[in-house]
Amino acid sequence: MNAVRGFSMAVIVAALAVPQAAAAELPEPVRAMIDAAISSGDEGKVRIVAELARTTNPSDIAEIDAIVATFEANVAARKAAEAEARQAALREADLFDNWSGKGELGGFRATGNSSNTGLTAGLTVDRQGIAWRHRLTGRVDYQRANGTTTREQFLARYEPNVNVSDNFYVYALAQYERDRFQGFSGRYAISGGMGYQALKGEDVQLSVKAGPAYRVTEFIDGREESRIAGLVALDFDWNITERLKLTQDTNAVAETGGSAVAIIDSRNTSIDLITGLDATIAKSLKARFSYAVEYDSNPPPGAVQTDTLSRVTLIYDF
Template sequence: MPAQAELPDPVRAMIAAAISTGNKDKVAAVIEAAKATNPDDIAEIDALNQAFLDDQAKLATRKKEEETEAIRHAGMFERWTGKGELGAFRSTGNGDDSGISASLTLKRTGIKWNHKIKASADYQRSNGITSRERLFASYEPNYVINKHVFIYGLGQFERDRIQGYSGRYSVSGGIGYQMIDADDVDLSIKAGPAYRFTSYEDGTYDDRLAGLLGLDFNWKITDRLKFSQGANAVAETGTTAVAIIDSRNTSINLVSGLEAKVSDRLSTRFSYTVDYDSNPPVGGVSTDTLSRVTIVYGF
């Protein structure tokens, strides 16, 4: 029986060059071409490919272990990521309107503990009269039990003088479930008891036990969008919904947004916010909406 021919040196060099890039897609394409043109050497080609895949698996395991150790030994103020948004407008003529919108989001992902801080401010004047003045801040830690289940805590502050309250404080804790956790889509829900204290502009106050329902949804529509100048962009929709329900007043906060990345750190974002109160103070309305376009800086 004749000896099996060795893989030609040019083909071996081509495979080695692809492997040196560390790019799995490139290696897979070269391996497929090599098999098609060298059917008698498929076993040797497969051996080269398997050695590459084994090395990649070892590298991934080592990287994950190093990342875990880095998280484990990180200080309290380390490993935070976030983004800040800023938008403003000014119009004159038949009307005199101006406004500003700003927000900040900070996240820290740990081995078991995750933290999220949010703050936003919206201010608007129309013909010399303040028509919107809203502040919002929240802190949400959660503890991961397993891949799908987590325990959350939430502290939240709101101020909306136009709606009639100078301060509304909410605390909640309960359980959450990660329904979808994919590269392009993630969806989680949470629920638990809540306590809310509201201080109104007229000097009165109200405190009640309540229940909280929450939803967080993110969908990466596409990996690449091209602008006329050739920049790449990532477009994502992000939706959060939180409902706090008690026997007297149900409030719902819904935020939907579309974000396009124009560089590694800079993005533009369009968002639409709905704030609903089933029993607003006298003179207030149940539903407020806000559409805004902002510049986003990620860090």
């Protein structure tokens, strides 16, 4: 019996004397795969690769989590530094800095007060500050055949706005239109009011705005009307895919594809609806198809209430 006890104690002592196996390290191929994803800078790719590594190496989850946590901390720090650099650049910019824009050229097909096909051109420039934004827009639709002008529509617009909170902003608007075939040689409108950013996701954005307006219309027969009005507008953008975008934007945001705006007074209500579909061709080049409905509830004598415009254009961002 003593011999048995002696043997058991010897076995226990020997077992305690054997060094414990070191904790397993993440296999080199797995670590290389995670490092490659991190090197790409693609956060989505890192998350996918890390999840696969956790599934196939459950004993190394803690190490994988530590690697991902370090990557995410570095990304957050970089984004914060970039945001601060952008804010500093905006604060130090002068009047001629931070402007961007887009030029548009193509053709249109009109029905309503005129039925023809012609050329359309547009230009939008935009300056974004810390709280302020300025946007200027111009557009021309023109057609001439056999020495006679059959379509001549001009639009010029300026809109500044300022953010007052994360979701609310104050806007102002000054606009000029000319369309002899709709019965006016000049139509001027000014407006100001509040806007609300209802949705501002990565793929879907929606804002609405409303305010009082004052409009002066100069008719081709020499008459002139001045009226107090109200403006209601909607701005919607939906990135369907990386290369395809549906837009339904406010008049004050100058047809980035579509618009919906109503100017309402006691005598004549004007509604502009423009829906567009943008397809990216290259980094700075897009193709656009848009369909516009322009409605005046009380048009001048001889004019009809509704005009439509179908446009196919190329847009260059700069």
